[in-house]
Amino acid sequence: MNRRVYLDYAATAPMLPEVERALCSAYTATPGNASTLYLEGRCARQALEGAREELAGVLGCAPQELYFCSGGTEAAGTLIEGIARGAQEQPDERRGRKQVICAAFEHHAVLESALSLKRQGFEVVLLRPNREGYLLPEDLAGVLSENTLLVTVMLAQNELGTVQDVASLASLAHQAGALFVSDCVQAFGKMPFSLDELAVDAACFSAHKLGGPFGVGAFYLRPGVSFLPRQLGGGQERRLRSGTQDVSGAQGFALAARLQTDELLTGERGRLALLRDSLLTQLGQGSDRIRPTILLPSGDAARQLPGFLPLLVRGIESQTMVLKLDELGFAVSGGAACSSASLEPSHVLTSLGIPKDDAYGALRVTLGRGSTAEDCERFGETLLSLL
Numbered sequence: 610m611n612r613r614v615y616l617d618y619a620a621t622a623p624m625l626p627e628v629e630r631a632l633c634s635a636y637t638a639t640p641g642n643a644s645t646l647y648l649e650g651r652c653a654r655q656a657l658e659g660a661r662e663e664l665a666g667v668l669g670c671a672p673q674e675l676y677f678c679s680g681g682t683e684a685a686g687t688l689i690e691g692i693a694r695g696a697q698e699q700p701d702e703r704r705g706r707k708q709v710i711c712a713a714f715e716h717h718a719v720l721e722s723a724l725s726l727k728r729q730g731f732e733v734v735l736l737r738p739n740r741e742g743y744l745l746p747e748d749l750a751g752v753l754s755e756n757t758l759l760v761t762v763m764l765a766q767n768e769l770g771t772v773q774d775v776a777s778l779a780s781l782a783h784q785a786g787a788l789f790v791s792d793c794v795q796a797f798g799k800m801p802f803s804l805d806e807l808a809v810d811a812a813c814f815s816a817h818k819l820g821g822p823f824g825v826g827a828f829y830l831r832p833g834v835s836f837l838p839r840q841l842g843g844g845q846e847r848r849l850r851s852g853t854q855d856v857s858g859a860q861g862f863a864l865a866a867r868l869q870t871d872e873l874l875t876g877e878r879g880r881l882a883l884l885r886d887s888l889l890t891q892l893g894q895g896s897d898r899i900r901p902t903i904l905l906p907s908g909d910a911a912r913q914l915p916g917f918l919p920l921l922v923r924g925i926e927s928q929t930m931v932l933k934l935d936e937l938g939f940a941v942s943g944g945a946a947c948s949s950a951s952l953e954p955s956h957v958l959t960s961l962g963i964p965k966d967d968a969y970g971a972l973r974v975t976l977g978r979g980s981t982a983e984d985c986e987r988f989g990e991t992l993l994s995l996l
């Protein structure tokens with residue numbers, strides 16, 4: 610029997626073997642609670658701060674600007690709610706501003722958090738990208754006003770792989786006196802970037818998307834931004850995120866982040882781009898019913914994650930394809946993993962203006978460290994055999 614082929618690196622990246630090994634020893638090496646004063650606690654604290662330093666080094670920020678939490682969803686919600694409440698309830702130059710601008714293709718973690726602000730009297734503006742999956746600076750400039758408190762745009766889109774011009778968008782938001790949050794969950798480990806250069810006010814990250822453990826994440830918050838914590842309790846993470854820290858999880862996250870970003874320097878992006886390009890050629894030559902969802906660049910282009918191949922297949926539904934491919938040994942997604950159980954077409958595809966009938970045949974193939982040319986070719990043949 611053929612081994613299974615995993616082609617859903619955007620949903621989660623299988624844990625790196627180096628991280629798996631490190632986690633096993635970390636669990637026994639740091640048994641203490643990082644908030645306690647005795648030896649075991651001090652060792653745990655040292656390990657936690659070591660992980661924070663390592664992660665900050667990879668991200669291009671100061672360690673004290675990073676806060677550990679349980680993942681991307683918590684990080685996004687904490688930031689959006691914390692910044693919105695902070696600006697209203699603390700002495701702040703933005704007090705009274707009530708508009709939140711959100712890219713319409715943000716992950717549900719961001720969208721739902723922003724929409725929940727509506728119930729608290731905020732105005733939420735959803736800004737549509739262009740047909741190719743990019744939010745244009747001129748469109749943002751058109752809606753920014755002196756009432757804008759917060760703008761949120763992700764760095765890499767999780768269904769399309771498009772890399773947004775976050776530095777320019779953040780600069781526009783700042784010119785209007787607004788704050789800028791970026792969901793960097795999908796970008797982290799898949800493209801080089803530095804928080805220092807993006808110059809955003811806040812950002813969020815998740816470990817399992819880059820080969821680290823599940824249930825671990827972090828957020829970056831620029832010092833000086835008014836903020837009210839969502840989770841109250843023991844005051845860990847400098848009072849911004851209470852709860853006993855998962856020290857070994859943080860260590861696994863930092864190690865995965867370093868390994869994945871080091872790998873970006875070794876030609877891995879070029880390798881993934883080549884695999885994606887030849888799979889796309891194979892599919893295009895095999896059937897006129899398959900087309901890329903957006904115009905994809907060939908090779909390793911800065912504005913597209915190289916391992917992402919979003920497809921629209923005519924005449925067959927996403928779910929049917931996903932289940933048939935699963936039976937035949939392939940793990941691939943119909944859209945975002947979190948919404949793939951829904952029969953509604955993805956909000957991301959709808960935001961691009963793709964008609965419902967086309968969006969029903971969406972397939973998201975995402976490649977990563979373990980993907981090989983042979984796997985991709987076998988996948989291509991199998992998908993074509995379903996049509």
Ligand code: PLP
Binds near residue numbers: 679681718767794
């Ligand atoms: N943001 C983006 C862009 C994502 O792709 C995901 C995961 O699907 C999340 C946030 C949520 O992260 P987590 O799974 O760590 O909660």
